[in-house]
Amino acid sequence: MTNKKVRVLLAQFPLETHSRGIITVAGMLRDAGMEVILMGNALSEQIVETAVQESVDVIGISTYCGGELAQGRKLLEIAEKKGIKERTAFLMGGIFPPTDIPKLQGMGFDGTFLSATKEEIVDCIENAVVAKG
């Protein structure tokens, strides 16, 4: 890894009402020396657009209320279309059925968390960023 700060975009799907999780994770990642852009609720198109503008290394999605499969798939499709899928790490955390984890990984999510410590999330990001070059 270079000394360049890892840039992370944190967002939620458009209807998500909960933000305790994303605020918590934003604090953890800033604490770990990363640059965090806390975007909030957005459509996949807007998330990818912001990711391109801000040249982020990581997109993290916080979800509690369903939609992880349908919205997650859409996010990755748009990221691929805009040419950032290969170089960006995708993470998802929150509450969703454990049975969705292999499906999300199959789609291309690099990390999926139903609960995690700061160290686990930071490790996952660092490894994924290295792997994505």
Place this chain on the structure above:
Amino acid sequence: MSNEKTTREVLAEKLASEERTPLYNPEALEKVKTEFDRWKGTVVREKDRENWDVTPQTILGSEIPRGLIYTPLDNADLDYEKDLGFSGEAPFARGLHANMYRGRTFTMRQLSAAGSPEEVNSRLKMLLDRGATGTNLALDLATVQMFDSDEPEALGQVGTVGVPVDCVEDMETIYKDIPIDKISASIVTHYPRNTSIVFPMYLVMAERRGISWDKLPGSSQNDFIMENVVRSASEYIPPRDDFRVQCDNIEFLRKYVPKWNYVTLNGYNLREWGTSGITAMAVAMANGIEILKDMERRGHDVDWAGERIAFFWSPANDFFEEVARLRAARRLWYRIMKYRFGAKKPRSMLLRCHVQTSGVSLQREEPMTNVIRSAYHALAAALGGAQSLHIDGYDEAYSVPSDEACVLSLRNQQIIEAETQTLQVVDPLAGSFFVEAMTNEVENRILDEIDEIEKMGGLVEAVVSGWLHRKAAEYIQREQQMIADGTIKVVARNYFRDPDLKMPEIWSQEYDEKLGKAMIDKLARLRMRRDNIKAGNAINALVGACKSEDNVMAACVECARADVTEGEMRRAFTDGFGKWNSPIFV
């Protein structure tokens, strides 16, 4: 800030002018003091003396320091009549009703969620059959956020975490065969805008069933703090406009649906999002104060306007403080209504509350431990004199509650009621030196925070400036840090964590593709069937109401009658008021 006195200043003045009759005689207190000093200086170990005050650290805590022991010296000027009185009488510290739970146990109102309107209708009836005494309706994500099931934002989320309501027809299905004129309904609309949109669908459903509005018992939330602060969303309207919508709803419901509790000032979700119980209560009361000021400005009598304000609290881990908080809040609201607003009717001075046990306090690790946590939370609510109770499911950190978790929560309530014998005696912790000292401390701290809000120009200003958002974000991050470093002990998570911890298989709601499709088809049929010119005119009238001073809920009732959908009404609000950006996100 105008030269208007703050609530704290008004109360201090009024209370200072009252003559007090202290319960303890000074001579006896003097003796206690001498003996206390002797005991503390000779019997108590030096180490305990040095660490006399400890600061409790727990999830959603307020960090109010605790002494080792409490005595009459901690309540030296207690005036029984002025500070406590009797249940059913001022200052209501001891409870709202003379006979409290002997007259009527708290309403066992379990929130019921998830699935199609048909499935939720069955679940409501199942809970009523098993002894629930009210219904509590959770709306799905799209409905809460005011989107139709067929909007792109709702993709993959229809019917998750609650029931979808797009139009009057859905309300008809959900409440089919439920006697809505007899069994009170709580409709968790959360936001002012959502109350304006969804509640008229309930009213029009009642109208179509031939039940007149003045017979409908129940409550809705209608809290602009929920919409502009607690909620995360892609779209907000400006807080000042949302505050107006909140007050328009109150005015309309007060006039036309007189048995409906038109606002539930929601300390619960604010606390669960990330504040202490003190801040949650201060914000809810500051909102109540601003509502009443606005009603006065609109020319309404404070007793007329104040009579059906309800509150919603979250009892969490700090047991005695939770009990003290409920007692303190009742007394403080009474004092605000009487002294600040000059209310005359006892009913408008009552702080009636629904209580839901804390969800954020529940854990993923060894989830059955949550049954124990929730039982303590619920017992605190009962000892504190709550009117209505929901106990969270033990599977809170996994999913919306399963049927099994729902029933177990109801059983938890029934055990408190029928087996613990804790409800026989009114306000049983009154007179405890500790609980009374905490009650005073909590009341003062709530008042301090109300004062802080009023000095920055009132609650709307505290939201517009981002003050409340920042306060919560800091609280959330600090709490996480304290759990990570073990300052806050959480059993099975960071304290006595099982080294071989395995996550159990718990049912988690999976997405039902068929439900989403059924809702989308239903909307398509509705848009074909209805009179679209009438619907369009009703929408235009709603935009017009937002831009003028006409009551927005009255305009929404016309929309519901014309089968305008939820998303169409939401867009009318944003057309009328414009959009606002939340200060939490950049």
